[in-house]
Amino acid sequence: MLNFDFYNPTNIIFGKGQISELGRLIEKNSRILITYGGKSAQSTGTLQEVKDALSGYEVHLFGGIEPNPRFETLMKAVALIKSEKLDFILAVGGGSVIDGTKFIAAAVYCEGDPWDMVLSFGQGITKAMPYGAVLTLPATGSEMNNGGVITRDSDKTKLPMMNRLLYPRFSVLDPTKSYTLPTKQIANGVVDAYVHVIEQYLTYPVNGHLQDRFSESLLQTLIEIGPQVIENPQDYDLQANLMWCASLALNGLIGAGVPQDWATHMLGHEITALYNLDHAETLAVVLPSMLQQNRTSKREKLLQYARRVWNIEIADEEKAIDEAIEKTRSFFISLGVKTRLNEYQLGPEVIEPLLAQLKAHRMTQLGEHNDVTPEVCREVLQLSL
Numbered sequence: 001m002l003n004f005d006f007y008n009p010t011n012i013i014f015g016k017g018q019i020s021e022l023g024r025l026i027e028k029n030s031r032i033l034i035t036y037g038g039k040s041a042q043s044t045g046t047l048q049e050v051k052d053a054l055s056g057y058e059v060h061l062f063g064g065i066e067p068n069p070r071f072e073t074l075m076k077a078v079a080l081i082k083s084e085k086l087d088f089i090l091a092v093g094g095g096s097v098i099d100g101t102k103f104i105a106a107a108v109y110c111e112g113d114p115w116d117m118v119l120s121f122g123q124g125i126t127k128a129m130p131y132g133a134v135l136t137l138p139a140t141g142s143e144m145n146n147g148g149v150i151t152r153d154s155d156k157t158k159l160p161m162m163n164r165l166l167y168p169r170f171s172v173l174d175p176t177k178s179y180t181l182p183t184k185q186i187a188n189g190v191v192d193a194y195v196h197v198i199e200q201y202l203t204y205p206v207n208g209h210l211q212d213r214f215s216e217s218l219l220q221t222l223i224e225i226g227p228q229v230i231e232n233p234q235d236y237d238l239q240a241n242l243m244w245c246a247s248l249a250l251n252g253l254i255g256a257g258v259p260q261d262w263a264t265h266m267l268g269h270e271i272t273a274l275y276n277l278d279h280a281e282t283l284a285v286v287l288p289s290m291l292q293q294n295r296t297s298k299r300e301k302l303l304q305y306a307r308r309v310w311n312i313e314i315a316d317e318e319k320a321i322d323e324a325i326e327k328t329r330s331f332f333i334s335l336g337v338k339t340r341l342n343e344y345q346l347g348p349e350v351i352e353p354l355l356a357q358l359k360a361h362r363m364t365q366l367g368e369h370n371d372v373t374p375e376v377c378r379e380v381l382q383l384s385l
């Protein structure tokens with residue numbers, strides 16, 4: 001096992017009705033900005049429920065944070081916090097609202113150009129305003145981690161940032177809040193959580209036995225419940241299991257002490273920024289090809305994945321790996337998520353622009369061995385057509 005430093009201070013308040021606990025979680029004299037996305041927080045009633053739980057507080061609202069939250073929009077919230085002298089932020093939404101809130105929390109204290117915080121992948125952050133979250137979409141794990149992904153529209157740049165100061169103080173996880181999700185967003189959430197586990201599990205063995213078993217249990221739970229949640233979105237236990245799976249998939253636990261990959265994510269971010277596919281849609285397109293292209297360096301873990309996650313008992317090791325990659329693709333398809341670029345009307349013409357963006361963003365040595373270069377990504381994209 002590799003050395004590690006595991007830190008996660010986020011308080012999780014899980015279960016039906018827990019939004020009513022907000023008054024206990026936020027200091028009484030706080031001046032709060034509630035951040036949210038488009039229409040869903042209002043139309044589902046979650047925003048009203050949050051406001052009711054915060055009666056007695058001074059509350060301001062900032063809506064309109066879009067999927068793949070944009071720098072340009074978020075800076076307007078920064079201005080509002082400064083002009084109204086607010087001191088706590090409450091994000092109500094999915095990964096985009098929570099990620100955007102992380103950026104806002106840090107940008108409020110940024111003395112230079114806040115975009116530089118993103119360009120430094122979050123390392124330039126020195127202070128952040130305290131914030132909490134009410135999660136409405138299980139997928140990203142943003143509710144329990146220190147990462148955010150921010151897009152600047154002007155130059156189509158989508159970059160991750162991470163910093164210890166960016167963990168939410170608390171997150172309220174009420175599984176009934178995701179009853180209203182469209183099928184597509186539930187499927188996206190299952191795919192995103194699944195690929196988060198794969199990025200931390202499917203690398204090379206370092207005798208992280210417990211981490212491997214944790215990861216395999218998350219993958220198997222997602223395989224088991226993913227299609228069921230799509231069929232029964234109002235089933236409390238299914239939504240509860242999905243929500244907790246998604247949080248544990250990216251809260252630092254399974255990645256502590258093991259190598260991590262993230263090449264699929266970094267290439268996927270470029271596809272979203274240039275061609276507007278949803279985050280999980282890019283992952284379902286890239287992951288099967290990334291595994292195929294890197295099957296030699298990932299060989300031992302691919303065989304373990306085949307055997308322990310998919311119960312593949314084929315003696316021929318190459319065939320077992322083929323089967324495991326195919327089952328991964330079929331799982332995404334079974335959830336209704338496409339796995340080919342051409343299904344989005346994207347052809348070979350997208351490859352060079354995507355590689356140019358990877359280079360512009362210093363994403364030239366990806367993967368657990370730093371050997372996923374733009375040349376390797378070219379092959380991956382060819383396989384994804």
Ligand code: NZQ
Pocket residue numbers: 036037038039040041044065066067068069093094095096097099136137138139140141142145147148149177178179180181182185188189192250265279
């Ligand atoms: O905007 P509204 O109207 O609120 O609608 C949203 C949005 O259109 C809707 N929605 C959310 N909760 C709902 C709901 N609709 C009905 N009922 C509800 N309860 O869902 C749509 C998608 O929301 P979004 O927040 O964009 O989805 P997701 O949670 O998948 O977040 C995606 C973003 O997170 C980033 C992605 O790159 C992307 O920008 N990621 C963040 C990570 C992290 N912080 O650790 C890791 C991930 O790998 C990922 O990169």
Ligand code: ZN
Pocket residue numbers: 140192195196265279
């Ligand atoms: Zn993701």
